[in-house]
Amino acid sequence: MQFPILSVLIFLPILAGIVLLLLPAGRKNLIKWIALVTASLILLLSVIVYFSYDIAAGGYQFIERANWVPALGISYYVGIDGIGAPMVLLAGLVMFTGVMVSWGVDDRPREFFSFMMFLGASVLGVFCALDLFMLFFFFELAVFPKYLMIVLWGSPKTRNYGGMKLTLYLFIGSMIALVGALAIYFGSGLRTFDMIALEGAGFSTAFQRLWFPFVFLGFGILSGIFPFYSWAPDGHVAAPTAISMLLAGVEMKVGAFAALRVAFMLLPEGARYWSTAILILATINVVYGAFIALIQTDFKYVIGFSSVSHMGLVLIGFATLNREGLIGAGMQMFSHGVMTALFFSVVGMVYDRAHTRELSELGGLFRKLPIAAVGFIVGGLVSMGMPGFSGFVAEFPIFMGVWQVLPVVAVIAILGVLITAAYILLVVRRVFFGELPEALANVGDVTLKDKISTILLAVIMIALGVFPSLMAPMISSGVDHILALLGGA
Amino acid sequence: MNFIFDHLLTLILFVPTAAAILMLFLPRERVGLLRWWALIASLIPFGLTLVLWANFAPESTGFQFTEQAAWYGVLNASYHVGVDGISLSMVLLTTLLMPLAILASFSIKERVKPYLILFLLLETGMLGVFMALDLLLFFVFWEVGLVPMYFLIAQWGGSNRNYASLKFMLYTIGGSLGLLLATQLIGVVVGTFDMTVLFAQWPNITEMSLPLGLSVPMVKAIAFWAFVVAFAVKVPVWPFHTWLPDAHTEAPTAGSMILAGVLLKLGAYGFLRLVLPLYPAEARTYSGALAFLAVAAIIAGALAAWGQTDFKRLVAYSSINHMGFVVLGIAAAARASGTADAVIAVNGSVLQMFNHGLSAAGMFFLVGVIYDRAHTRDLNEFGGLWARMPVYGSLLLFTSMASLGLPGLNGFVSEFLVIRGSWPILTLATALGMIGLFFTGAYILKALKLVLHGPLNERWAKLSEISTREILVIAPLAALMLAIGVWPAWILNVINRAVQMWF
Numbered sequence: 001m002q003f004p005i006l007s008v009l010i011f012l013p014i015l016a017g018i019v020l021l022l023l024p025a026g027r028k029n030l031i032k033w034i035a036l037v038t039a040s041l042i043l044l045l046s047v048i049v050y051f052s053y054d055i056a057a058g059g060y061q062f063i064e065r066a067n068w069v070p071a072l073g074i075s076y077y078v079g080i081d082g083i084g085a086p087m088v089l090l091a092g093l094v095m096f097t098g099v100m101v102s103w104g105v106d107d108r109p110r111e112f113f114s115f116m117m118f119l120g121a122s123v124l125g126v127f128c129a130l131d132l133f134m135l136f137f138f139f140e141l142a143v144f145p146k147y148l149m150i151v152l153w154g155s156p157k158t159r160n161y162g163g164m165k166l167t168l169y170l171f172i173g174s175m176i177a178l179v180g181a182l183a184i185y186f187g188s189g190l191r192t193f194d195m196i197a198l199e200g201a202g203f204s205t206a207f208q209r210l211w212f213p214f215v216f217l218g219f220g221i222l223s224g225i226f227p228f229y230s231w232a233p234d235g236h237v238a239a240p241t242a243i244s245m246l247l248a249g250v251e252m253k254v255g256a257f258a259a260l261r262v263a264f265m266l267l268p269e270g271a272r273y274w275s276t277a278i279l280i281l282a283t284i285n286v287v288y289g290a291f292i293a294l295i296q297t298d299f300k301y302v303i304g305f306s307s308v309s310h311m312g313l314v315l316i317g318f319a320t321l322n323r324e325g326l327i328g329a330g331m332q333m334f335s336h337g338v339m340t341a342l343f344f345s346v347v348g349m350v351y352d353r354a355h356t357r358e359l360s361e362l363g364g365l366f367r368k369l370p371i372a373a374v375g376f377i378v379g380g381l382v383s384m385g386m387p388g389f390s391g392f393v394a395e396f397p398i399f400m401g402v403w404q405v406l407p408v409v410a411v412i413a414i415l416g417v418l419i420t421a422a423y424i425l426l427v428v429r430r431v432f433f434g435e436l437p438e439a440l441a442n443v444g445d446v447t448l449k450d451k452i453s454t455i456l457l458a459v460i461m462i463a464l465g466v467f468p469s470l471m472a473p474m475i476s477s478g479v480d481h482i483l484a485l486l487g488g489a
Numbered sequence: 490m491n492f493i494f495d496h497l498l499t500l501i502l503f504v505p506t507a508a509a510i511l512m513l514f515l516p517r518e519r520v521g522l523l524r525w526w527a528l529i530a531s532l533i534p535f536g537l538t539l540v541l542w543a544n545f546a547p548e549s550t551g552f553q554f555t556e557q558a559a560w561y562g563v564l565n566a567s568y569h570v571g572v573d574g575i576s577l578s579m580v581l582l583t584t585l586l587m588p589l590a591i592l593a594s595f596s597i598k599e600r601v602k603p604y605l606i607l608f609l610l611l612e613t614g615m616l617g618v619f620m621a622l623d624l625l626l627f628f629v630f631w632e633v634g635l636v637p638m639y640f641l642i643a644q645w646g647g648s649n650r651n652y653a654s655l656k657f658m659l660y661t662i663g664g665s666l667g668l669l670l671a672t673q674l675i676g677v678v679v680g681t682f683d684m685t686v687l688f689a690q691w692p693n694i695t696e697m698s699l700p701l702g703l704s705v706p707m708v709k710a711i712a713f714w715a716f717v718v719a720f721a722v723k724v725p726v727w728p729f730h731t732w733l734p735d736a737h738t739e740a741p742t743a744g745s746m747i748l749a750g751v752l753l754k755l756g757a758y759g760f761l762r763l764v765l766p767l768y769p770a771e772a773r774t775y776s777g778a779l780a781f782l783a784v785a786a787i788i789a790g791a792l793a794a795w796g797q798t799d800f801k802r803l804v805a806y807s808s809i810n811h812m813g814f815v816v817l818g819i820a821a822a823a824r825a826s827g828t829a830d831a832v833i834a835v836n837g838s839v840l841q842m843f844n845h846g847l848s849a850a851g852m853f854f855l856v857g858v859i860y861d862r863a864h865t866r867d868l869n870e871f872g873g874l875w876a877r878m879p880v881y882g883s884l885l886l887f888t889s890m891a892s893l894g895l896p897g898l899n900g901f902v903s904e905f906l907v908i909r910g911s912w913p914i915l916t917l918a919t920a921l922g923m924i925g926l927f928f929t930g931a932y933i934l935k936a937l938k939l940v941l942h943g944p945l946n947e948r949w950a951k952l953s954e955i956s957t958r959e960i961l962v963i964a965p966l967a968a969l970m971l972a973i974g975v976w977p978a979w980i981l982n983v984i985n986r987a988v989q990m991w992f
Contacts, residue, residue, distance in 0.1 A: 324677070327563055381636060384662075387629035396625070396673065397564060403677045407701050410673065414666050421662050425639075425655055433643070434651075472563045 006062050006078045006128045009045050009088065010121055010138075013038060013095070017117035025110045032103060035113035039099040042120065046092025050474075053085045058477035060130060060196070068134070073185075073192035077131040082478025083330050086471055087127040087250075087257055090337040093460070094249045095120045097453035098242035101345045104352065104447075105153070105240070112153060115145035116242060123250045126258060132181055133193040139219075139258060140174060142251065143167060146243070153240040162238025166247075169231035170222055173255075177218025177262070183211045184266055198266050199485055205269050212270025216263035216278070222255025224311045226284040233304030241348025244300070248307045249341035253333045256314050260329075260482075264318060268486045271321060276406065278319035283409050285312025290419035294426075299350065299357040302427050303343040306383060309416055310336045316413065317398040321486055323479055325401020330475035331394035335464065339382045339391065342457040346376040349450055350431065353443040359427065364436030365443070372446050373432040375454035380424040382461045385417050389465035393472070497541050498554050498570045501534045501584065502616050508533075509609035517602040527605040528591050531612065535584040545577055547983045550990045552622060552685075565681040566625035570617075574987030575761055575839050578980060579619045579754055582846040585965070586750045587612045590743040593854055593962045596861055597645065597741065604645060607637035608743070615751050619758060624682040627763070628665075628672050631755065635661055638740075638748065646739040653732075653739035660732040664722030667715030674699075674712060675767075688766045713771035716764050717779075723756030724812050727785040734793075737805035742857025745801070749808050750850035754842045757815045761835070765823055766991060772823035779820035780911075780918040786813030788921065791928035795935060800859070800866040803936055804852045807892065810929055811845045811900075814838070814907045817922055821911035822992045834910025835988045836981060841903035843980065844973060848892040848900060851966040855885050858959050859940070862952045868936060873945030874952070881955040882941045884963050891970040893933045894926065899973035 016038035020031055053061055060079035068074045080088060098116065105112050118141065125138025150163035185193060188201035217225070224232040232252070236244045264271045289309030296302045310332070317329025349372045350365060351357050366373040382391035395417075402410040446454070464470055493500065508530030515523055545553060552571030560568040572580060590608065597604055614634025621627035635658060643654035676682050678697050679690050694705065701708055722729040733753075737745050765772050772779075790809030797803040818838030822831040858881065859874070860866050875882035891898040904926070911919040955963075973980060 324564070386632060386636060388633040392629070392632075393561065399670070399673045400564070400677050403674055404699060407674075407699065410670060414670055417669075418659065418663050418666060422655075422659060425658060429643070429651065429655075468561045469559060469563075472561065476563045 004064050005045060005049055006080065007064055009042060009049070010078070010125050010128060012041060012045075013117040013121040013124070017114045017121070020110055020114040020117065023110060025108070028106070028109050031110050031113055035099050035117070038117060039096045039120075042124075043092040043096040046088045049080065050085050050089040053080070053082070053474060055082065055474050055477050058082065058480060063130070072133075073190070073194070074133045075131050075194065076134060077194060078128040078134075079130045080128055081481060082474040082476065083257070083260070084127050084478070085474060086330065086334045087253055088124060090253065090334050091120065091123050091127060091250050093338060093457070094245055094341045097341060097345060097457060098245045100449040100453040101245075101348060102240075102242040103449050107153060112149070115149050116246070119145045119149070119243075119246055123246070123254050126254045130195050131193045132185065132195050132198065132262065135195070135258060135261065136174075136178065136181055139254065142254070143170065146170075146247065146251070149243045150235060150239045153243070154238040158234065158238040162234040166231045166235030169228065173218045173221030173228070175218070176214050177258075180211050180214030180218055181262065183214065184262070187211070195261065195266065201266075203267060203269070208267040208270035209273045212263055212267045212274055215267065216259050216274065219255050219258040219262065220315070223252050223259065223315065224255075224285065224308045225315055226281045226288065226312070229285065229289070229308045232308055233301055236304045236307065236344070237298070237300045241344060244344040244348070245341040248304070248344060249337040252307060252311055253337055256311065256318070256333060260318055265482055265485055271486070275319040275321055278315055279402075279406055279409050282312040282315035282319060283413050285309060285315065286413045286416040287419070290416045290423065294419055294423040297359050299359055299362065299427065299431060300344070300347045302423060303340065303347055306343070306420070306423070307336070307340050309420065310340070310383070312416075313395055313398055313413070316409065317401060320398070320401035320405050322401045322404055323476070323483060324397040324404070326479040326482055327472060327475050328394055328396065328398030328401060330478065331390070331468070331471060332398060334471065335382060335390035335394045335461065338457050338460055339379045342375055342379045342454065342461075345450070345453060345457075346372045346379070349446045354440055359430045361437060361439070362431045363434040363440075364432070365440065366432040367436065368440070368443050369446050371451045371454055375458045376432065377428055378458040378461060380428055382465070384421045384424050387465070388462070390461040391465070393465055393468035494544070496556060497537060498572065498620050499556055501537045501541065501580065502570070502613055502620060504533050504537070505530060505587075505609040505612040509606045512602065512606050512609070515602070520601045523601050523605055524591075524595055527609060528588055530609060531584070531588040531591050534612070534616070535588055538581050538584040541572070542577065542581060542983075545572070545983065547574060547986050550986065555622065560623075561625065564625065564676065565683075566623055566676075567683065568626060569622040569683060570620040570626075571622045572620060573990070574983040574985065575991075576619045576758070578839060578843050578984055579758055580616060582754065582843050583612065583615050583619065583751050586747060586846060586850050589850065589962045589965065590746045590750075592958065593746060593857065594741070594743040595958060600644070604641070607641050611637040611641070611747065615755065618755050622684045624672055624675065624684055624687060624763075626682070627684075628669065631668075631759075632662070632665060634752070634755075638744065638752065641744045642736060642740045645741040645744070648739075649735070650739045653735035657732050657736040661722055664729065665719045668719035671712040671715040674708075691767050692769055709768065710771050710774075713764070713768040713775070716759070716768070720756040720759035720764065721782065723759070724753055724816060725756065725809065726782045726813070726816055727789050727809065730786065730790075730809050733809060734802050734805045737808070737853070738799065738801050742854060742860070745853040745857070746850040749805070749853055750846040753808060753812055754846060757812065757819070757838065757842050760816070760819045761839070761991070765819070765826070769826060773826070776820050776824035776915075779823060780817060780915045783813045783816035783820055784918045784921045784925070786810065786816065787925035788928065791925050791932060795928060795932040798868050800868050800936065800940065801853070801856045803868070803932060804849070804856055807852070807929070807932065808845070808849050810925065811841070811849070811892070813925065814904055814922065815841050815845070817911055817915070817918060818907040820918070821914040825914045826992050828914070830910045830913045831992050832910070832985075832988055833906055834914070835992045836985055837903050837906025837908075837910055839984045839988065840973070840977065840981060841907060844891070844899040844903045844970070847966050847969055848888055851888040851963055851970075852892060854959075854962055855881070855888060858955055863949060868939040870946060871940045871949070872943040873941070874949060875941040876945050877949060877952050878954050880960070884955065884960075884967065885941065886937060887967055888963070888970070889933045889937055891974070893930055897974045899970045899977075902974060902977045
């Protein structure tokens with residue numbers, strides 16, 4: 001029997017979360033170290049999973065299966081394919097860096113890190129799930145830590161509003177998705193939640209077209225699809241730094257990933273029917289999101305809206321339903337996750353020192369926080385789709401995919417690149433260059449842990465941008481399977 | 490030794506990047522060490538380029554020193570580099586100007602380390618464009634060079650640097666959007682980005698199984714213009730030139746040297762490497778429009794230069810004027826490719842690119858020299874400097890004459906070739922361009938008169954003469970200007986074979 005690496009990945013953070021809650025609240029240092037060790041182990045395991053995934057063999061690997069509720073056809077069934085493996089790596093990276101930059105959390109750190117572990121378990125569970133019920137279970141598991149972390153540790157002014165809005169939106173989304181999932185369960189006639197079995201269920205065209213929007217929108221809300229995106233900036237901005245990183249960096253991918261896994265892969269004919277509509281909505285995401293980001297005056301809101309814009313590209317990639325588009329979408333999910341985690345961490349570092357996020361009150365911080373500034377600039381270049389950085393190697397294939405289905409979308413969506421360049425350059429200049437305001441004359445540099453996590457994320461984005469083949473072949477192997485499903489419908 | 494020969498281009502390309510990365514670990518207080526490190530790091534690619542030049546076989550056709558390695562396999566894009574005579578001369582120009590620009594930057598006192606790192610990264614970006622034989626790789630280098638240049642202008646530039654740098658960046662990114670889209674389209678249609686395949690297939694494509702809703706010739710015409718706009722912004726061709734005076738004026742001296750010396754060549758190189766080979770039919774159809782734009786650039790650039798009172802701005806506009814001749818030669822080749830006249834015209838264009846690289850870098854440097862001392866660039870405030878600075882004065886006179894096209898110096902050879910080649914093909918445009926030459930003389934003489942002659946402004950009575958370091962920067966440029974002017978064959982031999990093959 002092989003080492004159950006995926007199960008360890010999923011249950012290690014749950015275990016750590018429980019252990020943390022049992023510790024005395026006063027042992028702050030011990031709590032932080034336990035969190036860091038756990039996060040490091042998760043990162044290590046995710047790296048092992050990523051690099052031991054056999055690209056040549058393809059398909060689902062590291063499979064483990066056990067009965068859970070056999071009467072209902074529910075099993076504990078995990079495994080990952082070439083699209084899931086990068087997501088697991090992403091989750092590991094963001095967990096690790098999230099703990100690193102949260103070292104300064106002094107308010108109830110026990111609960112903070114414990115909830116963070118539960119959130120990590122939830123996203124890892126979704127990425128590994130091969131059972132529809134299990135996927136749903138882990139999807140929902142995220143709700144309570146998300147909500148609590150925003151309202152307890154979020155920015156005082158907006159945390160109640162932001163937390164409530166985010167939770168309600170996602171709750172409604174998961175209700176809709178649940179309806180769709182149950183329809184798939186009953187409609188298949190197989191009496192199983194096994195997604196690999198459901199892939200071959202042979203749903204009728206009418207059935208697929210009817211239920212696709214339920215599962216797609218239900219999960220897609222979490223990826224911020226227009227017009228259901230407004231929870232994302234509000235929620236992400238209200239959240240504490242590490243949670244913003246996890247929410248925008250990983251949770252939005254959870255939404256996209258679940259939409260891909262359930263909606264696109266189980267209902268391919270539905271995907272084909274609705275793909276043009278998705279393309280149009282997602283194009284609005286890209287261009288409109290970038291415009292809104294351009295006019296923000298709050299540093300964190302700029303990043304919040306940039307996520308809306310970039311996730312639009314992921315959904316565009318999905319909706320092309322072709323090889324290039326899907327590969328690009330997979331790359332973009334990873335690239336955007338790393339990028340936005342870096343963005344939010346730097347925003348947090350700046351806010352912790354300046355105690356303001358108003359762009360007009362910031363400036364000249366390059367001299368004070370050089371590493372954080374360089375990290376943010378690298379993230380900005382990724383965001384602009386600058387060649388040599390991971391954003392470009394992700395967006396380029398997406399556009400190649402779009403050319404094959406709806407060229408006008410490529411021509412419109414490319415404007416997002418120009419607008420993004422404008423807001424990134426402006427925000428970089430306003431925050432890091434120019435005059436240093438009087439009030440910020442005495443701010444100190446970021447901590448060593450902050451630097452390590454910033455450099456780690458920045459180096460990954462450059463490495464992937466220069467050597468796209470570190471990831472593209474793996475995603476391509478996962479895409480081949482999706483294409484087979486799409487072709488077989 | 491074999492390793493070096495097998496990977497000569499890769500070494501030239503990435504030695505600056507490697508040096509930049511290593512430089513991150515050098516202490517920032519050791520300014521002297523940093524400067525010498527960067528200078529030596531930029532001399533290595535120059536030395537390797539000389540090796541490359543010595544081993545280049547001008548008589549053989551096709552690309553030489555090619556290397557191919559896997560890069561973005563799922564999109565069929567590879568790391569494919571190689572040079573022919575056209576790109577080789579541009580590589581030489583780049584690796585030659587880079588150490589000179591770094592030497593010129595020894596006067597930078599502030600944040601020396603990031604400045605030099607950006608400069609070295611810039612070198613890789615520019616060289617990559619000249620070496621890439623893969624369209625996607627080309628685009629990568631094409632865009633990535635913008636980043637260091639943006640920060641060089643935005644951080645070390647003049648008083649209006651914020652405006653100028655943002656305008657530069659958005660203009661060039663915006664201009665490249667069409668190129669990006671067209672690159673994607675070509676990749677989708679042909680299924681590869683390898684230029685050697687694209688040159689063979691793309692011009693002959695008559696069917697595209699894409700839901701474009703337009704006829705194939707229409708699509709190709711649009712893609713042609715997308716390429717043209719991207720390269721025209723960079724050259725820059727009138728009316729896409731308005732970023733240039735701002736960017737050049739605000740950039741630090743060495744930044745202007747590279748901007749005018751090399752970056753503008755990227756645009757012209759794009760025309761020669763991509764537009765003409767990929768779109769021969771479209772280029773022929775629209776060659777009249779290209780010629781019009783070229784002539785407009787020649788005349789408008791010269792007139793605008795004449796109207797300037799800021800010395801640096803005057804030199805900036807002169808670039809538009811000189812690069813117009815490059816485009817004129819390209820337009821002639823587009824109209825009548827395959828004829829002897831077209832070959833002469835393109836030879837002239839490529840040589841003009843090289844020559845303008847030398848003279849523009851020299852002029853910007855000399856403007857920088859005087860600005861460092863006087864802290865003004867207003868032409869009306871100068872006067873009579875020859876008396877104070879005879880060495881500087883003669884160097885300025887020499888470089889200006891090269892720029893003006895005095896026979897015996899380099900500018901004359903290339904402009905003559907362009908005009909000789911274009912005359913039978915585009916007679917009217919060439920004639921108008923020659924009128925532009927007259928204005929070129931006018932603005933250069935105006936600048937010389939205002940700076941060097943007339944009564945000495947007492948404010949400048951104490952200006953010091955050009956230093957040895959500064960002479961070291963300008964001397965190689967001046968020597969090459971003379972060398973090409975007297976005996977152009979050494980470089981034309983290399984250029985000519987490639988031009989005959991392509992045009």
